[in-house]
Structures are given as C-alpha cells and as structure tokens.
Amino acid sequence: MNCRFCNNELTIEFIDLVNSPPSNSNLTKKELNEPEAYFPLKIFLCDKCFLVQIDEYKKSDEIFNEKYAYFSSFSKSWLEHSKKYVDMITKRLKLNENSFVVEIGSNDGYLLQYFKKLNIPCLGIEPTLNTAAVAKERGIDVIEDFFGVRMVKELSLNTKKPDLILGNNVLAHVPDIKDFVRGLKLYLGESGVITMEFPHLMQLIENNQFDTIYHEHFSYLSFLTIRSIFEAHELELFDVDQISTHGGSLRIYAKHKEDETKEKSRNVQDLLNLEISKKMNTIEYYKDFQKKANKIKYKLIEFLIKQKKENKKVIAYGAAAKGNTLLNYCGIKQDLIEIVVDISPYKQGKFLPGSHIPIVNESYIKEIKPDYIIILPWNIKDEIMKQLEYVNKWNCKFVIPIPKMEII
Ligand SMILES: [Zn+2]
Incomplete structure (x- = not known):
C-alpha cells in the first residue's frame, strides 16, 4: 500500500491497535445478538512526507451511514468554541450580508447557526442525513453529499463562490485527502479564505492520545505535512493558530497562491521551526508510540x-x-x-x-x-x-x- 499523498510505499508501522468495530456505530439491543463487524486498525507513517495514515479504509459511505450518531450541539464547550470562531472570523474577514460562507461537515448546524444570526448567507455540506435534517430544521441550507472534486463540479455554473470555506475535524476524516484539497482549490472564491481545524499530530504523540485513532479518522497531520499537501494544490497557508480543542488542534488559514491581498503571519514560520526542532521530519520522532499506548492500557486494566x-x-x-x-x-x-x-x-x-x-x-x-x-x-x-x-x-x-x- 502506498501513501495517500505522495504515493511512496508505506513500510513503517506507527501503531497497531489490532482491530475494532466502527467507532460511531452504537448497537441496538437486537443487534447484540448479531455478528459484529471488526476492521483492522493499523496506522502507518510515510517516511517521505510524514503523513501518518490508516492502512486500509472502509468505504466512507459504510461508515457515515444513518447510524452516525454524533451531534455536535450536545457539547456546550464545542458550541462556545464555534461561536467564538464565528465572531473572530467575521471581524477578521469583514464578512457581511453580501458574503458567502460554506462549512464542510456542517453536522447539525451547530456552527452555521451563528452566521445565520448575523445574517451572513451560508451553506452546509454534510453527508449524514440525520444530522443534516436537524440543521435544515434550524433553517440552514444543506447539500447532503461528500465534499470533493465531483461535488464541486456538479454545482451549477452560476453558483456563488465562497468567501470563506471552513471545516472543523473534517480534513483528517476524509479518505481521499488529495481530492478534498483539490475540491477546495476549485471551489474557493478568488480572494477567499479556507480555515480548517484538525487535531495536531504533535499533541497526539506527546500526550499519548492513541484513543483518537479510529476508522473514521484517516490522516494524522503535522503542520509540515498539511502545508505540503496544500502547496501541491496551489494553496498557501498564510496563518495558523494552535488551539486547545480535542487535546490540541491546529487551525490553518489558506488562500489561493495567486492571491496577493493577504499578509503572511509569523505564526507559520514559528510553527514550522517548532516541528523541525522536534524532528517531526525524521522517523525517530514517531518511534515507541505503541509502547506508550501499551503503558496506558496496562495501567487502566x-x-x-x-x-x-x-x-x-x-x-x-x-x-x-x-x-x-x-x-x-x-x-x-x-x-x-x-x-x-x-x-x-x-x-x-x-x-x-x-x-x-x-x-x-x-x-x-x-x-x-x-x-x-x-x-x-x-x-x-x-x-x-x-x-x-x-x-x-x-x-x-x-x-x-x-x-x-x-x-x-
Ligand atoms: Zn507520503
């Protein structure tokens, strides 16, 4: 099997969690009497681009089915985080009633509801029907589909291009990350901004967060690697925030490479330097993760x-x-x-x-x-x-x- 980004052959095992049923598929009482599907859960490191990734993946339509029961609005702190983000980005990008915001993985409308309150036109893209239905009840427009090149091409030609595309915890959850980023490039308005939040691989490794590994989570990303993936698609990262959600996440800000209206923040070089100083661009950094996970396992048992x-x-x-x-x-x-x-x-x-x-x-x-x-x-x-x-x-x-x- 080859790296999802650079196609290099994957030979280095990062951690093997043996096998597990899909994490978000809670069972009914009746289903307890039926055979349960387990899938291998082994994670590899690419020694060329340092993308940490799951080896095989189930078809995403099998995982994100009706049973997918995660409703973002049930976490109070997540709602607060989302509202703060909406206020910050609205101010920073000077968004108003003439702007257009798109959220990929809009779930139950937990975040877009705040743009709606500010009268900023917005659209959600969400493949899980039961969460999308809740968003629609809130009066939010939703396209029920997976985001990617195909979806963007299917939009009618006179569709407005977004001033802001955002995605929280979706980048790491897409099986084909290249197609996803290519879709972003295709869809983003000329001087638009993309922000994506995802758990930072550095935190995962340094804080033993092996439990954040599951089948729905395909990629584990450093800033170095995500920057290479965006650059390969003519998108430039011009800022990054280190935020505390999900045990330590990154929020990246991207723009078209050709767009010269935005200044590059010092945060970009600072974080690259930090990751390089920790040797995240060498194999050494990724060793012994299994041992650390086992230590937690034995203590808990x-x-x-x-x-x-x-x-x-x-x-x-x-x-x-x-x-x-x-x-x-x-x-x-x-x-x-x-x-x-x-x-x-x-x-x-x-x-x-x-x-x-x-x-x-x-x-x-x-x-x-x-x-x-x-x-x-x-x-x-x-x-x-x-x-x-x-x-x-x-x-x-x-x-x-x-x-x-x-x-x-
Ligand atoms: Zn690679």
Whole structure:
C-alpha cells in the first residue's frame, strides 16, 4: 500500500491497535445478538512526507451511514468554541450580508447557526442525513453529499463562490485527502479564505492520545505535512493558530497562491521551526508510540481489576468515538465498567460497539452512586467534572486515563 499523498510505499508501522468495530456505530439491543463487524486498525507513517495514515479504509459511505450518531450541539464547550470562531472570523474577514460562507461537515448546524444570526448567507455540506435534517430544521441550507472534486463540479455554473470555506475535524476524516484539497482549490472564491481545524499530530504523540485513532479518522497531520499537501494544490497557508480543542488542534488559514491581498503571519514560520526542532521530519520522532499506548492500557486494566476485587462500582462517562478505541484496545467489557452515561438521547438505550456497555442517561449516576467515573472524552473533562460536581457528596472520584492515569 502506498501513501495517500505522495504515493511512496508505506513500510513503517506507527501503531497497531489490532482491530475494532466502527467507532460511531452504537448497537441496538437486537443487534447484540448479531455478528459484529471488526476492521483492522493499523496506522502507518510515510517516511517521505510524514503523513501518518490508516492502512486500509472502509468505504466512507459504510461508515457515515444513518447510524452516525454524533451531534455536535450536545457539547456546550464545542458550541462556545464555534461561536467564538464565528465572531473572530467575521471581524477578521469583514464578512457581511453580501458574503458567502460554506462549512464542510456542517453536522447539525451547530456552527452555521451563528452566521445565520448575523445574517451572513451560508451553506452546509454534510453527508449524514440525520444530522443534516436537524440543521435544515434550524433553517440552514444543506447539500447532503461528500465534499470533493465531483461535488464541486456538479454545482451549477452560476453558483456563488465562497468567501470563506471552513471545516472543523473534517480534513483528517476524509479518505481521499488529495481530492478534498483539490475540491477546495476549485471551489474557493478568488480572494477567499479556507480555515480548517484538525487535531495536531504533535499533541497526539506527546500526550499519548492513541484513543483518537479510529476508522473514521484517516490522516494524522503535522503542520509540515498539511502545508505540503496544500502547496501541491496551489494553496498557501498564510496563518495558523494552535488551539486547545480535542487535546490540541491546529487551525490553518489558506488562500489561493495567486492571491496577493493577504499578509503572511509569523505564526507559520514559528510553527514550522517548532516541528523541525522536534524532528517531526525524521522517523525517530514517531518511534515507541505503541509502547506508550501499551503503558496506558496496562495501567487502566490494572486499576479496573483492583476495583473489581474490592467490590467498587465503576462507570464511564461519554459514549464518544475515542472512548471506544480505548475500551476495545484494552479489551474492557461490561464486567469491568457497568454503564456509560451520555447526555445525547440518540445514544441512550443503545450499546457501545465491541464492549457492549449499555449507554444510559445521567439519572443513573444518582441511582447507582458509583465509586469511580472514568471520563472517556478527556478533552472536555473540566466541563464534565463541573456538570457532575454533585457526586462529591458520596465521595465518588473521577478517573482520567489519558495522557496519563489520573484520579481526581
Ligand atoms: Zn507520503
């Protein structure tokens, strides 16, 4: 198999998480009696362009089907982050009622709702029908499709070209990253701007975030590599922000190479220098990741077995994709973690793939009075701990397994 970007043969294994069911496919009670599909989960490093990537991929239409239950609007901190972004970018690009904004992966309209409030015309592109339906209920126009060259070419010729194309956590989730970036080049207005947010590979490696690896996540990106991919498509990165979402992400700003109306920020060279100083352009940097992941695995299993022997009650919070990778790689089932609590009504009553742990609503916490709550979406641990403050009454503790086992 060859690199998705530079076509170099992939020979270096970054991490092998063996196999796992698709992370976002929660199961119904009936489905528990049916065979479950597991797919290999092995990640490679390209030693030429340093794109870290999944080896084989399922057809994306199999993964992003009706069952895809992630609704962005259920996270309060994510909504706040999105609103802040809309205010910032509106000011920076001087967007107004004559502008046109397109969001790729617009989900349930969690972000575009803020542009709509400002009377800035916008359009969402979203392949999952159930989330797109919610966005439409909010009065947001949505094209229900996968973004790429084909989709852009199918738009009618007199369609307005966007002043801003944005995508949060989509770049790393597209199977064909070259086609995606080529689509951006084709669609963007002459002096338009693209912003894309994605988890920073540097944070993944330095903070042991192996649980952010799952089938829907095809590429793991450094700034160096994404810059090469954009440059190969005549798009120039002229600014970058390092932001805290998803355990440390990058927000890149791109423009047409030919567009000379924008100044290049110093952030670009600073971040390139940082990555080079850490040797992200050498194989050495990527070694030993498996060992680090295994260390977390053994610690978590050790902890759970100890609690089991002492008859303590352990539950988990947050039925998110990253939790599934962790639970499945550690081989944890319902005997070690009784239930997982999630506020999304779309998930309650279902079961986590692989581990088959039941997903329940928050009222169970007061009923069960657990001794420990494992926070699976560690990236929003502060928000969750605040929300569950009342568990202090019976001395319940929080467990955060990543970046290193922590009991609070
Ligand atoms: Zn490559």
